[in-house]
Amino acid sequence: MRNLQKGFLSLVICSSFSVSAFANFTQAPLPYKTNALEPAIDQQTMEIHYGKHHKAYVDNLNAQIKTYPELDKLTVEQIQKQISKYNATVRNNGGGHFNHAFFWESLAPTNKTGKVSPKLLKQITQDFGSFEAFQEQFNQAATSRFGSGWAWLIVNPAGKLEITSTPNQDNPLMDIAEKKGQPLLGLDVWEHAYYLKYQNRRADYTKAFWSVVNWNKVNQRYEHAVK
Ligand SMILES: [Fe+2]
Numbered sequence: 001m002r003n004l005q006k007g008f009l010s011l012v013i014c015s016s017f018s019v020s021a022f023a024n025f026t027q028a029p030l031p032y033k034t035n036a037l038e039p040a041i042d043q044q045t046m047e048i049h050y051g052k053h054h055k056a057y058v059d060n061l062n063a064q065i066k067t068y069p070e071l072d073k074l075t076v077e078q079i080q081k082q083i084s085k086y087n088a089t090v091r092n093n094g095g096g097h098f099n100h101a102f103f104w105e106s107l108a109p110t111n112k113t114g115k116v117s118p119k120l121l122k123q124i125t126q127d128f129g130s131f132e133a134f135q136e137q138f139n140q141a142a143t144s145r146f147g148s149g150w151a152w153l154i155v156n157p158a159g160k161l162e163i164t165s166t167p168n169q170d171n172p173l174m175d176i177a178e179k180k181g182q183p184l185l186g187l188d189v190w191e192h193a194y195y196l197k198y199q200n201r202r203a204d205y206t207k208a209f210w211s212v213v214n215w216n217k218v219n220q221r222y223e224h225a226v227k
Helices: 002-021 043-063 069-073 076-081 088-105 118-128 131-144 202-212 215-226
Strands: 149-155 161-167 182-188
Touching (some): 043 088, 088 182, 118 131, 131 149, 131 182, 149 215
Antiparallel strands (some): 149 161
8 A cells, every 4th residue: 555655656757747847838827807808809809818818829839849849948938049959839829928028017007008108109200100100000900910910019129119010820930030130019900800809800909908008017018129
């Protein structure tokens, strides 16, 4: 009996070691309740998007540590910057993990969004002409992305703001990105992000997104990107 208990204990210890060895990446809890972004983003979409889609990217990325043991020692940001070294599974799921973690933090309930800072607004006006022109260009990038992907506001290597879009789960941090830069704001335009509420009306989803943009976070990212 004692041997049996000992055996069971070793099995538990071994299992927990093997789990931790292949689970470098974890999903941070959502910074608000799943119904907190309504009516712009509905609760059911948030539950499935965070609980199923994002979780699957994290699980699939962790499963790749067996193929690339070095992933266990890298942050998800570091992986993006050298994504060309890895297979399509790491690109899709590593990108998926980074993009979604970034997206949840880019959003806030309408009474907690804050406002665009005077410093960022000045730069937006300088680089796009006006805040409205910036929003229009961003909406255009979001609605015209064919199939699945993302729209982004980035600071490019020259310190200028730019709007770009990426296919699938790519992002502007990736070394293979057409337009590289530090992302400040991202919008998920995969159908899984809006179809339950908006069906084919991506433009309506894009418009509603502006009511839940977490400007406090975007301002902070801008400060960090240009310091
Ligand atoms: Fe998504």
